[in-house]
Amino acid sequence: MSEKKQQVSRRQFLNYTLTGVGGFMAAGMLAPMVRFAIDPVLEASGGTDMQAVVDVSEITEEPQRFDWTFEQVDAWYTSDTTKSAWVYMDGNDEIVALSPTCKHLGCAVSWNGSEDFPEEFYCPCHGGRYYKNGLNVPDTPPDAALDLFEMEVREGTLYLGDVTENPVQTQDEDPV
Numbered sequence: 001m002s003e004k005k006q007q008v009s010r011r012q013f014l015n016y017t018l019t020g021v022g023g024f025m026a027a028g029m030l031a032p033m034v035r036f037a038i039d040p041v042l043e044a045s046g047g048t049d050m051q052a053v054v055d056v057s058e059i060t061e062e063p064q065r066f067d068w069t070f071e072q073v074d075a076w077y078t079s080d081t082t083k084s085a086w087v088y089m090d091g092n093d094e095i096v097a098l099s100p101t102c103k104h105l106g107c108a109v110s111w112n113g114s115e116d117f118p119e120e121f122y123c124p125c126h127g128g129r130y131y132k133n134g135l136n137v138p139d140t141p142p143d144a145a146l147d148l149f150e151m152e153v154r155e156g157t158l159y160l161g162d163v164t165e166n167p168v169q170t171q172d173e174d175p176v
């Protein structure tokens with residue numbers, strides 16, 4: 001009886017061993033295939049790349065809108081993406097690049113977009129207003145300042161990257 005018990009036990013041991021080894025070998029073969037299949041998803045997004053936008057000599061104290069297009073890779077899908085920024089030179093000769101995306105519900109704002117509110121960014125969707133430094137005008141729909149683009153200047157060209165929170169708290173301070 002005990003011998004039969006031991007035989008079953010031995011069979012079970014062999015089954016477990018073969019299953020384990022087989023599983024291990026299968027995993028070893030499948031892992032590179034799975035990795036290859038999902039590799040684009042694991043890649044860091046290209047969103048942080050800086051893109052050339054405009055020659056610095058074109059930037060004035062008056063905010064101007066600049067658009068740029070670049071190739072965006074999203075997993076297996078590549079597409080042309082266009083972005084925009086409102087760019088100006090502040091009183092300290094520092095470049096300010098503001099996102100045009102309204103912080104209320106995401107419409108696009110324009111500098112001097114309303115005759116009633118000159119020298120401000122204006123959002124036509126719900127009358128959102130922002131001062132030149134991006135700070136939202138109190139008692140208008142947006143509850144936060146326009147985002148700022150990360151930027152750098154290389155050989156006379158302005159490069160812009162991702163947007164970050166605009167730290168301005170008052171109408172007159174420079175954002176950068």
Ligand code: FES
Binds near residue numbers: 103107123126128141
């Ligand atoms: S989306 Fe700009 S005010 Fe509503």
